[in-house]
Amino acid sequence: MLNQDIVREATRLTRAGQLVEATALLQRMLRGDSARAPTARSAAPAPPARLEPPTIDVEPNVVEDRESRPTSQPRPVQGRKRTSPLDEMRKFSGFGLQGPIGRTPPSTSDIVPEGTRFIAGTYGNAAGSRTYKLFIPSGCQGQQLPLIVMLHGCTQSPDDFAAGTRMNFLAEEQNCFVVYPEQPRGANQSKCWNWFRTGDQRRGGGEPSMIAGITRQIMRDHAIDPKRVYVAGLSAGGAAAAIMGATYSDLYAAVGVHSGLACGAASDLPSAFAAMQGGGSKAIADGKTSVPTIVFHGNRDTTVHPKNGDQIIEQSAGAMRPTTKVLRGRVPNGHAYTRTILSDAGGRAISEHWNIDGAGHAWSGGSPAGSYTDPQGPDATREMLRFFLEHSLGR
Template identity: 30%
Template sequence: MGQPYPPLRFTKSRRLVAGIRRRLTAAAGALALAGGLVALGPQASAAGLTQVSGFGSNPGNLSMYAYVPDALPAGAPLVVALHGCTQSASDYYAHSGWPTFADRYGFALVLPQTSSANNANSCFNWFEPGDSARGQGEALSIRQMVDKAVAQYGSDTRRVYITGLSAGAGMTANMLAAYPDVFAGGSIASGPPAFCANSVSTAYTCMYSPPDRSPAQWGALVRSAAPAGTASWPRVAIWQGTADTTVRPANATELRDQWTDVWGIGQTPSRTRSLSGGTTLSEYDDASGRPAVQVYSLSGMAHGLAVDPGSGPDQCGSTGTYYLDTICSSYHTARFWGLDGAGQEPAPGSLPAPAGLAVASVTDTTASLRWDAVPGAVSYEIHRGGTKVGGASSTAYTDTGLAPGTAYGYTVAAVDASGAAGPVSAAVTATTTGYTPTCHTASNYDHTVAGRAYKSGGLTYATGSGQAMGLWNTFTTHTLEQTAPGHYVVADSGCPA
């Protein structure tokens, strides 16, 4: 990939300081990262790759690109693919092999793109709490791209997957933890465990010498990032070269520990087998006997994404900087997710997706939906955030017990007489009324870890309002009032809540 993780993040509103720090970061990155500085790849413009605008508020300042095979039917899966540092969406599109399988297996492909305006080396800011936590920054921008793709291409919200390389892998791990209700599976190529770092310095620690935490400690980071009460987790593939000196192989072990703990399974493989390209695959089954976690260890491979150019059915991609000729990782990942039609996810029923889904009304704690009837449907499934929350025998449904002042995404699927649910509808968003402010008194460090604040240049700023809070440490304490979802203000003089 491009420069793997040189990662100073520049707050977008501080352009003058950013210009100075960008030059310093580039110099530091050249010393710290293996392989030297690689020129930024071209902006996404490859044939078949289209830029998509208007996908939401885009708080992370990202660009959305998509590749959609001709005549793709509604209800097809969706794959989100994140490039590495100094790369672009078009670079990843051209080398990774994912378009080949989008054509072969039939799914939409979304490629988010960051830029030097966000990070000096165009890395996704996986190590910044304000960019990687649920509902914030770049993470929220990627989530909004998923919603846009579902609405525009009719993608099945039950079959949305995410993959990434290096810095893109770091963001992938965080997205899987923060949005387990959105992603059915993920693939982390040469990346660190979810929420391993919360600053530039800890990012380098994770890359070169990840903390040797217990599986339970790693798993706790995922559980704390996910919505309360989450009980269903994505299936995760981990790809790691044994000769990687940029993201050390120990990261794969810690990732294995993290996701097997989340699934409640042990760290002893259910089976191990050899694949081409010097690859050893270890699989860890869930209680039903299906692989929940896979670890691909590539003997002698350095830092990069595994590709295997050629015309064979299990070959893909093209070589380049950080695209290494070993084995086609995209092929094996697609099969692990069941995108080939023979794998893990059940095929949807034969009824079409309901049309006309709309929000009829909302209160502080409820959202009422309505949609058009589907001929032949005996009932309907209602999904909130990709998870089934109820059923209805008519074309209306009211979801209850919601939080005030919060946005919820909904889709609906028709169920036939055999009990099979068809593809889901286009998504709609319902935002409940009202909001109950809450107050939080803690150190700047703890505020940042909790996502109520973010760190930039050793200083701390309140999430949402951007108010300055002083040094990022455990000795400076402030009270923050949450006045709206994802928005905090300093309330040291007294918190009304």
């Protein structure tokens, strides 16, 4: 059976509620096995199932420091736990991460600098409602300030994401507001933004309308510069950030995507699985306005293939023919990286792609006070904020 036939059959099985059979078929395809679709005669009858948003619960990548191991010492081989098709299906949370069980919540001192405020709020519209946490810098004196919208990864919370990225501390330095919308378990059992559903990839509906609504509510209630509003995210939140840039280019001046996927990379469960493995179809960018975008991705990310970072950059450039500048560096006692800057004819940077050598699926340069961070990488938070403040709407 051809791969396109396999994906078509897996889609049919998913819609019929036969999730185990669909996953087993996709697994065989990706392994290169000779896959044969279940037939009506051979497949066991399955009762109608209520399809939950797909979940991907995977262990965070643990990247070994290659320089700390003598070259003569072989890399340890770890046993791999046998998994059933049902176990694989449970990995689909929109992707992301298995939450640290029993992890101690971050302390207030890890989340916000002293003398600042971190307040809770709620927004609702016809698509639903979402809570959020808003960081207000101490330098807020009524003047219009920038706003950064931060979309957490699977299993995370605003507090956890704020602690891991330390965005509030950098925002205090630069005098910016930061808002953290929260995805509830009722919308996705692993609290992932549903980036792979077509209904959540469109302007004016689904989750994009709620994220945009939160953004506009903050802009209405506080002194926000409407030309300096930005959106960023990690993993499923990174994919959601890419969607927001593609669908609300009149609202966001720039986008930051860490370990995510491009808008349109998937439209259902089978295509989401394929896209994350690097075998999905090219992301659809037709009819979408390009927005300046900065991307961070580890080249040893086994949750979301690094190829997806390339697709985000390609989508953000649109029909432009930018000039390219490549810089290389290394964090002291940490990861090496390649920074590719794309600029327009006027010399203005329209995108940056940070490819981090040896990094996995985690926020680069983040704090261990939060989950899914890699302190050995370049500081993604500082570089994203720097990139954001270089761009404004109308320029």
